[in-house]
Amino acid sequence: MSATEAATLLGVTQSRISNIEAGRYGVSGNRVRALARNYACSDQALIDALAGMTGDRTRGWWEEYQDLLPTGLLELTELEHHATALRTSQLVNVPGLLQTPDHARSIFGQAVPPLLPHEVEHMVAHRIRRQGILHRQRPTPYTAVLHEAALHMRFGGTYVAKAQLRHLIELSEHENITILVIPFTSDGFPPSGHGIDYFSGPVSQLDTVQLDTTHGSELVDAPAKVEMYRLLLDRMEEIALPAEESRDLMNRAAQRL
Structure with a gap:
């Protein structure tokens, strides 16, 4: 038509x-x-x-950062805010929603091209504020699949890395947060070298995927591609250790630091 x-x-x-x-x-x-x-x-x-979706015309808190942060980060925040559930996978990084301020500061401190000190602090403040969706009155269900490699990265040094692992262990005890680890001993790993964020909508047709690439975030909403990433995350969750065993592995990694 x-x-x-x-x-x-x-x-x-x-x-x-x-x-x-x-x-x-x-x-x-x-x-x-x-x-x-x-x-x-x-x-x-x-x-x-x-x-x-048409009834809510209020401005989101992330719009305060409109002139301070890239548009892609604001889109990510809005998707997180409205999602009915969240899933993510990461190879060597702790997901942003699970990072401590010091860990996040270390990550942004290594950005290419480099960020100015005040830009780093804006990024850190925004990232920590995003985490509110996991702790609000009706927290968003969140499942994160990490490769064991992410547990051994020492962003910010040993003290910061150990505090980050302890933070992950604590968060994994929350009812709405599931953290699963794929160990080095796994005999396979689905082919995904970049971070994947999956945002569930009120119906499956409104699901969206964000890919965390070197050139920036990329949003995917074509049904066939969204389905492919859903199946990819399903496979990752299948080969990861169960939640309790994943928590034990995080504990052992923290004790070795």
Whole structure:
């Protein structure tokens, strides 16, 4: 259906439809339902989820950082805030939502190109504030799969590394947080050399994936690709140690420091 045809059915101008599709104009729940009828969409769960998203027009706290941080970080924060569940995998890094301030400061201190001291502090403050979704009144369920290599990286030195491991162990005791470790002794590892963040929406069609690449974050929402990353994370969780054994491995790594 062309934008002109859609506009005629909705009783608006073609430019209005184009601006709605481009995200320049907001849209009400009733209008979402009217569009769904016009487009012959019969998936009621998806329609309800989309209509439900139209009611919240409040500004997110992350917009305070609009002129201080890259747009990709703000998009990441918004996705985390609204996700119904989160999954992540990391090879050599502790996920940002599980980092201590000193660990995060060490990571940002090694950025390429280098960040100025005040930029590092903005990044650290933003990262720690993001972690609030794991500790709010209705905390977001979070599953993190780490390779054992991440437990042995000494970002910030031995003291900071040990404090980070103790922090991971403590967080792993939280009901909504699951930390699974793939040990060096594993006989396989799915081919993913970069970090993966999976954001579950209210319905599966609204799931989104973020890839943490060298050139910056990359968002993926094409259904086939999202499904591929979901299956990849499923495989990682299958070959990782159970939560209790993963906690024991983290304890042993901390004791060796």
